[in-house]
Amino acid sequence: MPHIGVPFVGLHYLTSLRQPLRVLLDRWWSRASRGERRSTRIRADDATLSAAGAPDERWTRMNEQDGSPRPAGMDGWFDRNLPPRQQVLGFVYAKWAIGALRAIVEVKVPDALADGPRTVAEISAATGTDPDALYRVLRAVAAAGVLHEGEDGRFALLPVCEGLVSDAEGGIRDMFLFASDPMLWRPYEDVAHTLRTGGSAFTHAFGLPFYEYTKAHPDKAAVLDRAMLQNRYPGTERIFDEFDFGRFARIADVGGGRGHFLLELLRRNPGTTGVLADQPHTVAEAKELFDGSGVEDRVTVAPIDFFTEVPSGCDAYFIKNTLHNWDDDKAVRILRSIRAAIGGTDARLLIVENLLRGPGEWDIGKLIDVESLAVLGGRERGRAEWNRLAADAGFAPANDPVPGDVALLEYRPV
Numbered sequence: 543m544p545h546i547g548v549p550f551v552g553l554h555y556l557t558s559l560r561q562p563l564r565v566l567l568d569r570w571w572s573r574a575s576r577g578e579r580r581s582t583r584i585r586a587d588d589a590t591l592s593a594a595g596a597p598d599e600r601w602t603r604m605n606e607q608d609g610s611p612r613p614a615g616m617d618g619w620f621d622r623n624l625p626p627r628q629q630v631l632g633f634v635y636a637k638w639a640i641g642a643l644r645a646i647v648e649v650k651v652p653d654a655l656a657d658g659p660r661t662v663a664e665i666s667a668a669t670g671t672d673p674d675a676l677y678r679v680l681r682a683v684a685a686a687g688v689l690h691e692g693e694d695g696r697f698a699l700l701p702v703c704e705g706l707v708s709d710a711e712g713g714i715r716d717m718f719l720f721a722s723d724p725m726l727w728r729p730y731e732d733v734a735h736t737l738r739t740g741g742s743a744f745t746h747a748f749g750l751p752f753y754e755y756t757k758a759h760p761d762k763a764a765v766l767d768r769a770m771l772q773n774r775y776p777g778t779e780r781i782f783d784e785f786d787f788g789r790f791a792r793i794a795d796v797g798g799g800r801g802h803f804l805l806e807l808l809r810r811n812p813g814t815t816g817v818l819a820d821q822p823h824t825v826a827e828a829k830e831l832f833d834g835s836g837v838e839d840r841v842t843v844a845p846i847d848f849f850t851e852v853p854s855g856c857d858a859y860f861i862k863n864t865l866h867n868w869d870d871d872k873a874v875r876i877l878r879s880i881r882a883a884i885g886g887t888d889a890r891l892l893i894v895e896n897l898l899r900g901p902g903e904w905d906i907g908k909l910i911d912v913e914s915l916a917v918l919g920g921r922e923r924g925r926a927e928w929n930r931l932a933a934d935a936g937f938a939p940a941n942d943p944v945p946g947d948v949a950l951l952e953y954r955p956v
């Protein structure tokens with residue numbers, strides 16, 4: 543999230559958010575940097591729309607051009623129309639872009655366009671918004687390449703915006719709203735506080751650490767928990783593809799949120815049973831997800847405080863996008879709770895987090911780390927740091943994952 547899950551999501555919630563943001567920024571600035579105006583209008587009903595949603599090709603192409611070790615999309619943050627000393631101003635555009643995009647998502651413009659292109663008057667009526675203000679924001683979002691503005695005055699969804707329709711299959715609306723929620727904006731007003739003191743800008747702004755704040759504000763806890771249901775991104779899919787969870791008879795998902803990952807894991811591994819272990823107010827909502835899912839007979843829900851105790855009796859303890867929410871001392875306390883639950887058995891610890899690349903290398907995890915630091919007082923980590931924490935809690939490495947993006951680190955008890 544973050545990324546996005548953000549340290550949550552991981553702001554991984556931020557990781558999840560990076561794709562629409564990346565697309566938006568990339569399209570905006572790469573076009574500006576080439577001094578190009580859109581000469582061919584993209585028609586919303588045209589097959590060319592799918593090309594508009596294919597940023598990866600563009601990244602590859604741009605990488606080939608400049609030999610950059612970064613994904614070239616990130617180069618789009620600079621405004622190449624400006625003299626070199628001023629190009630960093632491009633970063634400020636992100637505020638305008640994300641503000642405009644969040645606004646249209648909040649008032650559900652994507653929902654209003656789900657059935658096809660509509661005029662501003664129609665969208666305004668459907669969303670209860672001021673037509674002039676709406677037009678100007680839509681125009682900006684379309685210029686940034688997230689919507690299509692037709693010459694007939696109608697706006698349409700582009701593929702990159704389809705995931706922002708409510709309840710869209712594979713969508714990220716809730717993740718997007720969480721990652722751009724005012725409670726996660728405010729810490730950014732004073733990241734310098736974090737620099738000066740090392741303390742969390744979130745705690746400084748709200749008077750409570752993030753998880754105590756969300757516990758005290760059920761509306762915000764709901765925003766977080768809903769977002770975590772969409773805490774899926776290519777890295778997570780890769781883990782399902784590459785890691786054999788079926789070798790375990792009983793897996794605990796520690797800090798598993800409302801259980802979306804465990805649900806998928808159990809669906810894919812019919813011989814495995816699971817324990818969803820998270821805070822009481824979070825797991826209280828899990829029943830809804832599991833009821834009628836076909837795996838409800840193989841799941842137990844455990845309301846816990848992982849600083850105190852984690853349920854025993856499992857042969858794997860899975861913990862995803864959660865340890866990075868905490869500083870080293872607290873992360874080791876969580877790992878020790880897991881180690882105590884494992885006792886004298888050979889159960890495995892499975893950590894899923896960003897595994898940071900080395901100095902100077904591009905890594906979205908390095909940006910997510912700023913969110914971890916400023917919001918949660920947590921941190922993203924490299925291999926050596928994970929091994930040190932695990933060793934402090936009584937674990938030794940059992941695999942050797944490749945750094946960069948999300949990785950599954952397996953440890954055995956020692």
Ligand SMILES: C[S@@+](CC[C@H](N)C(=O)[O-])C[C@H]1O[C@@H](n2cnc3c(N)ncnc32)[C@H](O)[C@@H]1O
Pocket residue numbers: 544547549550551552753770771773796797798799800803819820821824846847848849861862863864867
């Ligand atoms: C960023 S979320 C990750 C959720 C899920 N693992 C995922 O990847 O989507 C971190 C989780 O830690 C849980 N958590 C925070 N403090 C906790 C505590 N003291 N005991 C148990 N769970 C806690 C939160 O409720 C939340 O579900």
